[in-house]
Amino acid sequence: MKYSKATNYALHTMLYLCSVSSDKPVGVQQLAQKQGVSPSYLSKILTKLVKAELIESSSGANGGYRLKGRKEDISFLDIIHAVEGSASLFECCGSEDSRCVIQQVMLAAEEAMERHLENTKMIELVDTSSCD
Amino acid sequence: MKYSKATNYALHTMLYLCSVSSDKPVGVQQLAQKQGVSPSYLSKILTKLVKAELIESSSGANGGYRLKGRKEDISFLDIIHAVEGSASLFECCGSEDSRCVIQQVMLAAEEAMERHLENTKMIELVDTSSCD
């Protein structure tokens, strides 16, 4: 079990967009170059963030991506759910059999992690950012 | 990102071994049948639990698997680490770049989940077990 590289790209892109905090959209070429990944692939990931309404895109010349909401409101969990989906990490018997005690423990553990990810907002990292 | 089915099989097998709590080893055929999985596959998973010293195996007639340690000491995290490995769920820049603030947040979140899994011991589920 591992977080995908796509999640890594998404988090770093969001952190960058939060730190520039400009009205001007940033093109995917520039974003991709900073992370050493192909623009085609990154744009697929960013489209998920658009659909989750974390960022918005503008086409045409001087187009690109910019934040939609406020930095204070964007959590790690928002970004991760947008990329990875929000399904449970553990499924016992195919469906959600809530009677399974193992399922209950795993779900509670997962919620502990998600609580932490939900409480950490992007704005907290803006000034201290390295490795972006 | 999802927990593997192997983890599911391992957890259910461990819960069963904890609930029978007999000196007699249980064969992999019986364990596999209860979960609707092939004995060949399950034995591969159980071998990992043996190497992690959570259970012990005995060959030959009337052989099989039985608990090694005490139920009070076996945590969910022990089992999960035995099957999935104990590497971090998130890797930022290939190596463990501890300067990356994103990495730090993800690591802290993961630790919150692991803390919960470590504090939940098998014995707590033995009596209430359904879906085993």
Next chain:
DNA sequence: GTTATCATAGATCTATAATATCTACGATCG
């Protein structure tokens, strides 16, 4: 000692998801 039973290790196969690229398309600005 022989035989039946049972775990282990290794090779192998398939299925599925992650990773990545390319092309065609539609939208926008100058």
Next chain:
DNA sequence: CGATCGTAGATATTATAGATCTATGATAAC
């Protein structure tokens, strides 16, 4: 109109999970 830029879809490529089979070695019962 024409250059720029995001979107969607098709497609290719790995990597990993999931699963099975065979050969081997260990053990107990006879």
